[in-house]
Amino acid sequence: MQTRERLFRILCVSCLALPLLMLAYLLGRLVVDAWPRLTMAFLTGFPSRRAEDAGILPGIVGSLYLILLTIALALPVGVGAALYLEEFGQRRRLAQLIEVNIANLAGVPSIIYGLLGLEVFVRFMGLGRSLIAGAATLALLVLPVIIMSTREALRTVPDSLREAAVGLGATRWQVVRRIVLPQAVPGIMTGSILAVSRAIGETAPLVVIGALTFITFLPDGPTAPFTALPIQIFNWVSRPQAAFAANAAAGILVLMVTLLALNAVAIYLRERMQRSHR
Amino acid sequence: MTQRSVSTLFVCSAIAIASMTACKGGDAPAGGTPAAGSKPASAAPVAAAPIQIDGSSTVAPITEAVAEDFQKANPDKKVTMGVSGTGGGFKKFCAAELAIAGASRPIKPTEVEACAKAGIEYIELAVAYDGLTVVVNKENTWAAGGITVAELKKLWAPEAQGTVKTWADVRAGWPADEIHLFGAGVDSGTYDYFTQAIVGKEHSSRGDFTSSEDDNVLVKGVSTDKLALGFFGYAYYEANHDKLVAVPVDDEKAENGAGPIAPSPTTIADATYQPLARPIFIYVSMKAAQRPEVAAFIDYYVANAPKLVKEVGYVALPEKVQALVKDRWTQRKTGSVFGGHGSQVAVTLEALLSGTAPAPASAAASGPASAPASAPVSAAH
Numbered sequence: 001m002q003t004r005e006r007l008f009r010i011l012c013v014s015c016l017a018l019p020l021l022m023l024a025y026l027l028g029r030l031v032v033d034a035w036p037r038l039t040m041a042f043l044t045g046f047p048s049r050r051a052e053d054a055g056i057l058p059g060i061v062g063s064l065y066l067i068l069l070t071i072a073l074a075l076p077v078g079v080g081a082a083l084y085l086e087e088f089g090q091r092r093r094l095a096q097l098i099e100v101n102i103a104n105l106a107g108v109p110s111i112i113y114g115l116l117g118l119e120v121f122v123r124f125m126g127l128g129r130s131l132i133a134g135a136a137t138l139a140l141l142v143l144p145v146i147i148m149s150t151r152e153a154l155r156t157v158p159d160s161l162r163e164a165a166v167g168l169g170a171t172r173w174q175v176v177r178r179i180v181l182p183q184a185v186p187g188i189m190t191g192s193i194l195a196v197s198r199a200i201g202e203t204a205p206l207v208v209i210g211a212l213t214f215i216t217f218l219p220d221g222p223t224a225p226f227t228a229l230p231i232q233i234f235n236w237v238s239r240p241q242a243a244f245a246a247n248a249a250a251g252i253l254v255l256m257v258t259l260l261a262l263n264a265v266a267i268y269l270r271e272r273m274q275r276s277h278r
Numbered sequence: 279m280t281q282r283s284v285s286t287l288f289v290c291s292a293i294a295i296a297s298m299t300a301c302k303g304g305d306a307p308a309g310g311t312p313a314a315g316s317k318p319a320s321a322a323p324v325a326a327a328p329i330q331i332d333g334s335s336t337v338a339p340i341t342e343a344v345a346e347d348f349q350k351a352n353p354d355k356k357v358t359m360g361v362s363g364t365g366g367g368f369k370k371f372c373a374a375e376l377a378i379a380g381a382s383r384p385i386k387p388t389e390v391e392a393c394a395k396a397g398i399e400y401i402e403l404a405v406a407y408d409g410l411t412v413v414v415n416k417e418n419t420w421a422a423g424g425i426t427v428a429e430l431k432k433l434w435a436p437e438a439q440g441t442v443k444t445w446a447d448v449r450a451g452w453p454a455d456e457i458h459l460f461g462a463g464v465d466s467g468t469y470d471y472f473t474q475a476i477v478g479k480e481h482s483s484r485g486d487f488t489s490s491e492d493d494n495v496l497v498k499g500v501s502t503d504k505l506a507l508g509f510f511g512y513a514y515y516e517a518n519h520d521k522l523v524a525v526p527v528d529d530e531k532a533e534n535g536a537g538p539i540a541p542s543p544t545t546i547a548d549a550t551y552q553p554l555a556r557p558i559f560i561y562v563s564m565k566a567a568q569r570p571e572v573a574a575f576i577d578y579y580v581a582n583a584p585k586l587v588k589e590v591g592y593v594a595l596p597e598k599v600q601a602l603v604k605d606r607w608t609q610r611k612t613g614s615v616f617g618g619h620g621s622q623v624a625v626t627l628e629a630l631l632s633g634t635a636p637a638p639a640s641a642a643a644s645g646p647a648s649a650p651a652s653a654p655v656s657a658a659h
Contacts, residue, residue, distance in 0.1 A: 047342065047346075048342075048346055049339060049342050049343040049346055049586075049589065049590055129360075129375075207362070210332075210360055210362070210370075211360065212358045212359060212360045213338070213342075213359060213360060213361050214331075214338075214341075214342045214345060214346075214357070214358065214359035214360075215358045215359075216345075216346075216349050216356070216357070217328075217356055225328065225330075225358050235361070237492065237494065238335070238491075238492045238493065238494060239339070239494075240493065240494070240511075240513045240514040240516070240517035240518070240591060241517045241591070242517065242518075
């Protein structure tokens, strides 16, 4: 019995170790490749035909703007939709139908969203091949993730709290505003972290929308042309000269750090809100 | 403070939009006088609208190099470039979204029609030559001596699938080992051109080969497989010539150099590396060409292309052809020298540009009015 127990434990540990080792190996290779290129000049430079002169600043700035705009567009809509479905929705059947559809939407390939965005935002709404069109497309892409995680978060709020509030004479709006939402904020933040993580690595929809590969100025508003980190990385990976591969590695590292930084901010906000709530 | 925490969440998300919109407010319309009281974004002169370029990924490195130097010389002018392929580029070009489109093949009839419908006139300017390179593994001792176009056709034709399986099937005497094929992605202009030049029909080949839009994948594939054969643009061979062997190609026509000929800047430019050398182009919208900054950019492009083309791994046009291209630009001559039909085999670019070639429609497969210092044109349909 003892040995079985030990064997099982070893099995579990090795299951954990395998992906971790692979990740460590990949990260190690990446850092080794990227390290010589991670200079200030790289971080603050613009694209160039010479690998050693090329920089990634437009990519960093473009991706940051893109993500902030995406969250700004997707979060209110997503939370609103989830609130309606969980707190206000009356017709059970309809809600179920919507739920299935949202779950399906989460699995739609991102290029489809790109094509939708091209037709609706770029052409029909006349936003052009701009940051805001890209952000709106990414917002559509992450909406299902935000709606689903928000609904999960809302469900974890015990009904007894709602009933108590209603019992004290609170209106529905007051219940949602003062009781349910604050309780659900951590879950909502988790959803937005997932959303950011998905959106920041997306290349295909942005290519369709018309993200650029060569741009030597930074966006000056939501309607400006733009590029993003994954686009720059993709461009460098497909170059013939080997020196660009090091740029791509450095770009990947920058993308990862950007993502971790954005998520760290979200986690910090979540912790703070949780603490202030208790 | 529960209420505050919720508001924080939404305020945070709202800040992004607000700040971006604020930036937008500071972005005074070009040429307009700033409204009284509002301060201009900076002391710098208001920049003109960017010169928008898109199109072929093959042409992109050249345009990027030109744009980079052009902007260093003219910091007040903005150039942006996207890479959506030759076809994608023409789509945007004919929708009046672009000033310049890069193309790795001449404009096609459907695209000519789309441009005509939208009233877009264009100037076609050749910028460089590219040589599609047939490559094998370093350890391949048999094919390194050369291969004929007929053998390549036998190997790549659609009917080869299932019948031409080993190297011995291609040429008797070569090893009876399986042959592994690698080629450019079927959506690329490179694939279109290769099939047109080798198989004789555009976009028609066997399907059982490893294809990738990323040529570095092909480089890796061929360099690690002794039995592999692949093709891609010359720039990728040049950057990896220590890992691969370029196979000399023999078109069995004595008039453009007898025997198998290996690709090199010389053979690509002087019409002997046939039929796999191809010109690549930019198309300039006539309307955009009236904008001074676009005109300045193209002036710069034409003047500096020979130097920059070599730097990014392509082959510069021979001087004579370069001069003809320059004339075409200074005279703002619209239309395509390929007559918008594409599909001409063995007509030289120089002959086409100087107008000594027969009419494009009748030129197909007929003898070239060739001058020795120019490369052949075998346009994709």
